[in-house]
Amino acid sequence: MGILTRATRNLSRRKTRALVVIIALSLALTMLIILPPSINARQALTQKAINSLIANADFLKTTVTLSATEIQCDYTISFDPNTMIGHGTIWLTQPLMNESLFNNITSLPDVTNVIPLFLELSTANRSYQIYGVPLENASFQMDPTILPQNITQGRNLQVGDSGVVILDEHAAENLSASLGDTVTILGRNFTVVGIEGLELPRGANGVTMSLADAQAITNSTGQAWAYKVFADNIDNVNTVVSRIRSLDPKLEVSAGLSQLNTAQPLESQINVLTQAAQNNLNQIQGTGLIEISIAVIADTAIILFIMLYSVRERTKEIGTLKAMGASNAKILGQFMLEGVLLSVIAAVIAIAVGVFVLPTLASVLLPMPVQTGVGIGWDPNGTVVLQPGMVSFGKTPVIPGHETNFIAASVTPEIMLLGLGAAILLGALGSLYPALKAARTRPAEAMRYE
Amino acid sequence: MNDSVLKIENLTKTYKLGKRDVQPLTNLNLEVKKGEFTAIMGPSGSGKTTLLNIIGCIDKATSGSVLIDNVDIAHLPESQLYKIRRDKIGFIFQNFNLLPYLNARENVELAMELAGKFKGQRKQRAKDLLNTVGLSGREQHRPQRLSQGEQQRVAIARALANDPAIILADEPTGNLDVNNKQEIVKLLLDLNQKQGTTIIMVTHDEQVAAQTQRMLTLNNGKILKDKQTQKSTLSGNQSKAEETQEE
Ligand SMILES: Nc1ncnc2c1ncn2[C@@H]1O[C@H](COP(=O)(O)OP(=O)(O)OP(=O)(O)O)[C@@H](O)[C@H]1O
Ligand SMILES: [Mg+2]
Numbered sequence: 001m002g003i004l005t006r007a008t009r010n011l012s013r014r015k016t017r018a019l020v021v022i023i024a025l026s027l028a029l030t031m032l033i034i035l036p037p038s039i040n041a042r043q044a045l046t047q048k049a050i051n052s053l054i055a056n057a058d059f060l061k062t063t064v065t066l067s068a069t070e071i072q073c074d075y076t077i078s079f080d081p082n083t084m085i086g087h088g089t090i091w092l093t094q095p096l097m098n099e100s101l102f103n104n105i106t107s108l109p110d111v112t113n114v115i116p117l118f119l120e121l122s123t124a125n126r127s128y129q130i131y132g133v134p135l136e137n138a139s140f141q142m143d144p145t146i147l148p149q150n151i152t153q154g155r156n157l158q159v160g161d162s163g164v165v166i167l168d169e170h171a172a173e174n175l176s177a178s179l180g181d182t183v184t185i186l187g188r189n190f191t192v193v194g195i196e197g198l199e200l201p202r203g204a205n206g207v208t209m210s211l212a213d214a215q216a217i218t219n220s221t222g223q224a225w226a227y228k229v230f231a232d233n234i235d236n237v238n239t240v241v242s243r244i245r246s247l248d249p250k251l252e253v254s255a256g257l258s259q260l261n262t263a264q265p266l267e268s269q270i271n272v273l274t275q276a277a278q279n280n281l282n283q284i285q286g287t288g289l290i291e292i293s294i295a296v297i298a299d300t301a302i303i304l305f306i307m308l309y310s311v312r313e314r315t316k317e318i319g320t321l322k323a324m325g326a327s328n329a330k331i332l333g334q335f336m337l338e339g340v341l342l343s344v345i346a347a348v349i350a351i352a353v354g355v356f357v358l359p360t361l362a363s364v365l366l367p368m369p370v371q372t373g374v375g376i377g378w379d380p381n382g383t384v385v386l387q388p389g390m391v392s393f394g395k396t397p398v399i400p401g402h403e404t405n406f407i408a409a410s411v412t413p414e415i416m417l418l419g420l421g422a423a424i425l426l427g428a429l430g431s432l433y434p435a436l437k438a439a440r441t442r443p444a445e446a447m448r449y450e
Numbered sequence: 451m452n453d454s455v456l457k458i459e460n461l462t463k464t465y466k467l468g469k470r471d472v473q474p475l476t477n478l479n480l481e482v483k484k485g486e487f488t489a490i491m492g493p494s495g496s497g498k499t500t501l502l503n504i505i506g507c508i509d510k511a512t513s514g515s516v517l518i519d520n521v522d523i524a525h526l527p528e529s530q531l532y533k534i535r536r537d538k539i540g541f542i543f544q545n546f547n548l549l550p551y552l553n554a555r556e557n558v559e560l561a562m563e564l565a566g567k568f569k570g571q572r573k574q575r576a577k578d579l580l581n582t583v584g585l586s587g588r589e590q591h592r593p594q595r596l597s598q599g600e601q602q603r604v605a606i607a608r609a610l611a612n613d614p615a616i617i618l619a620d621e622p623t624g625n626l627d628v629n630n631k632q633e634i635v636k637l638l639l640d641l642n643q644k645q646g647t648t649i650i651m652v653t654h655d656e657q658v659a660a661q662t663q664r665m666l667t668l669n670n671g672k673i674l675k676d677k678q679t680q681k682s683t684l685s686g687n688q689s690k691a692e693e694t695q696e697e
Contacts, residue, residue, distance in 0.1 A: 002563075009551040320547040323508050324608070325536020325564050328528065443508035447543070 003330075007338045010310075018342070021306050025346030026353065028298040031291060031365065033347075033354040033411060033419040038362035039288035041409035046281045050274055057270040064266075067256040068234050069112075073097075073105075073244055074226035076252055092121055099222030101248065105229055108243050110236040113137075116224035117146065118214045128171040128205045130185065132214025132225075135159045146228075148208055154179045154194035157208065166194040166208040174205065185209075186217040283367050291365055296426060299346075303339045303430025311335060311438045318438050319446025328439040335438045339431020340424055347423030354419075355411045362409060454517075455615050455648050456482040456505060461514035461524075463500055463671075474500040476671035477514070482616070482650060487642040489659035490652045492668030498652040499620055501668070505650065506539050506618045507531045519615050536565050540609030542619035546601040548593040554580060554604045555589035561611035579607035583637060599630030606637060610647070617641075619651040623658055635661055 011018045077094040097116075106114045118132025133147055136159050148156060148166050157166060165185065167177060172195055177183045181192050185207060198204055215221045231240045237255045244253050311318070321331060354361075463475040474497035482488055490498050503509035504516060504524075511524040518538055523531065541547075548557050558576040567575075580589055583603040593601050602622060609617050619638070623631040635658050641647045651662065659665050660679060667675035 006551070013551050316547065317549060319508075320541075320543075320549070321564075322532070323506065323535060323539075323541045323547075324561050325532050325534075325539075325612075327532045330564065444503045447503075447508065447547075 003334055003337060004341075006334065007341050010338055011341065017306075021302060021342060022346045022349065024302050025299055025343060026349040028295045028302065029343070029347050029350035029419065029423055030354050030357070030361070031295040032299070032422060033350050033415060034358045034361055034409075035288055035292050035295070035365065036418075037409040037411065037415055038358065038366055039284060041362075042284045042366060043281060046277055046284065050277045050281070053270055053274045053277065057267060057274070060266055060270065069231045069237060070256045071229040071231065071237065071241055071244065071253060072226060072256070073229060073251050073253045075250060094121070094225065096220055096223040096225060097227065097251075102222075102224065102227065104247050105227060105244055108240060108247075110232050110240050111229055112232045113228075113230040115146070115228040115230075116211060117226045117228060118211050118220075118223075119225040120214065120218050122205060126186075127174045128167075128207045130214050130218070131206050131208040132211040133157060133208060134211045135161055148194070148196040148206075150197040151194045152197040154192070156194055157210065161193075161210050162213055163188075163190055164193040164209065165190040166196050166206075167192055168196040168204060168206045168208075169198050170205045171207050175207075183207075188213075188217050280367065287366055296422075299343065299423070299426045300430040303343060303427055304433060306342070307335060307339045307431045307434035308437070310338070311434045311441075314438075315441065315446045315449045318441045319443045319449070322441065322443035323447065331441075332435045332439040335435035336428055336431045339435070340427035343423040343427030343430070344420065347420050350423075351411065351416050351419055358409060358411055453484050454481045455484045455486075455519060456480070456650075457515075457517040458505075459515050459517075461501075461504065461516060462512050463497070463504060463509070464512045474671050475504070478672055480666070480673060482648065484615075484648055485642070485646040486664060487639070487649045487662045488651070488664045488666060489662040490650065490666045490668060491654065491656070491659050492666075492674070496668040497671045498668055502618050502620050502650065502652055505616065506541055507535045536561075537612055538615040540612070540614035540617045542602070542605050542609050542617060542622045544621040544624040546593070546598070546605045546625075548601055548604055548608075550593050553590050553592050554585060554596065554607075557593070557604055558608045558611050561608050565612045575611065576607070579610055580604070582610075582641075583607045597630070598626055599633055602626065602630070602634050603637065606634070606641075610641070615648060617647055617649045619649060621652055621654065623653065623655060631655070631658065 075095040075097065077092050079092060102114060102116060105111060115134050115137055117134070118130075120130035120132075122129045135157055148168070151166070152169075154166075157164070165183065167175065167183070172178060172192070175183050177192050179192055179195055182189050183192060184190075190209065190213075196206070196208070211224075215223060229240065229244065231237045241253050241255050244251060318331060321334075326334075458478060458480040461475055461478040461480075462473065465472040465474070474495070478501070490501070492498050500509065504511050505518070507523050507526075514524060515522045516524045518534060521534070523534055526534065548554075549560065552560060555573070555576045558579055559572045562572040562575065577586075577589060580586060580603075583606050585600060585603050585607070588596065588600065593604070596604065606622075609619075617638075622638070623634050626634060638649055638651065639661060642649055649662075651658075653659050663679060665675070665677045665679050666673055667677075
């Protein structure tokens, strides 16, 4: 019959009252237990959305700036005269550009970079087209017009790759090849390291390899299908365009300056969304904090008042205990234990309840995280555009590596222990003053008390 | 019978009540010897309870000295006083004051638990004590299932639990009917005679007081009369008790 038994007996003395108090306490504690994981989950979710938006904005900026200084040049595409007679299909052809032209453009003033691109069109005997990519040029890793962006199996091409190819789904089908297989392209063996999902703006039936490989198997070393030329800044784009034209009047030269006009509104749109998400995050934190404070205060206050009432009601009992030789510390301990016990019983109930009601209650107590987002995509012409709803919870975002998944909150063992700890602490806090009052009771007066 | 267990010198108790003070005890002197059974009588408000509370260390003397087993408790701090209450004093109240959520045995055990006695030891002694006060078989009963007389017996067993130097009883029979009253007095007399327990008992009942060895009468905060009622022999007490009953 220790101090704990006495505390328990005392609680069960007034069963209805104890029950009501425990229910009230467990309501407060349920809030306390489910709020932190819910806030965390919502925060993480919103943070992910914000990160994704920021990544999109950065990506947009670099892409647009680059494409604004970008100049594309190649020879005019035309029908292949060899295929025009006797065949049902007409094939296209385009002359390649020689290395001397590459060197000439590279040495033009105000030009920072020239990227040779290689394309061998499909023919009557070959259903796929061959893309050659200058892999060592890292600044174009994210440009979907140069490097595949939608790898569904395996990996993308890397700097230094040779003897490997990426097949798009059509090419894979036509070549009856899958990931890891060896395919023969124009007499040379290649290992399939990746499969590309079909996605604009690149045409279907593509076999993508390193520029050097593509040039080697087509016997066109040093030649290119097109150049991407970059001016050192936007103001010099037009000058560079006319300089290239003067090098060879047959060249088709076009600049991507118009991209700039779309970039500004896109950027500000992303900024607005980012700000909204940030506000949402603050709101979730604010509301959560207020509710946690309410739960803490409610728990403490309930214990404070019920224990004060109990001490008053049991004045005579306290006097008797003192007359029997109970020390002040013992009486303090007895009453604090009763308060803590109430809180702990309520916490156990709250944990059990919290496990079940967390998702429902969390959506009642906290604001919902931002649900819609905006992503960056490309229209059929390869122009960067903002696409509504592309970054949203549960959906696949445009930029790989910035996926936002739904994050489920749950009452973990850590939260249970924390909840129990908080209940003990609040129980002790709430019963401290009443217990001190009990301990300081003057026995002679307590005995006269009726 | 020679060593005094209680020695009070010049005890004054003043309650400050705003401008008017109440002084229930004024320069009171009293000595009680080991094994004595003393009854305190006196009109209502004469300071009987106040005196008992001060001896029992649950109230503080304003001035004077109160020696229990040669320790002046009038000048002890609370950190020492609770030990005196626990080890030297056994209280018996008019309203029994048992803890309602503990059964008879647990009520007795609680006193020993406070004194740090071990569980096995506690349980056996509680049983023995309840047996002594005639309550064997009722150990498991909670107070509300015991008669008033039985409750007071439990309270007596509780008061005896730590083998105190003095039993202080404030109108222990005040709430009891005639039969129970005599039973309790008999029990106290028995304890006093067989075990040499020192008892100081406040009572308004002359018949009860008359069965003790010494009768003090308090008035206006002082001892008005101090009368040795009879011999302190075992046979004397018993014959007296019988006489009283016959009256
Ligand atoms: N805490 C207190 N504050 C002020 N006055 C008090 C206090 N306690 C007791 N008194 C007063 O002290 C006086 C003595 O009271 P006490 O209880 O000792 O009398 P008593 O002899 O036990 O009376 P009764 O026979 O009615 O029990 C009374 O006048 C009472 O009002
Ligand atoms: Mg009194």
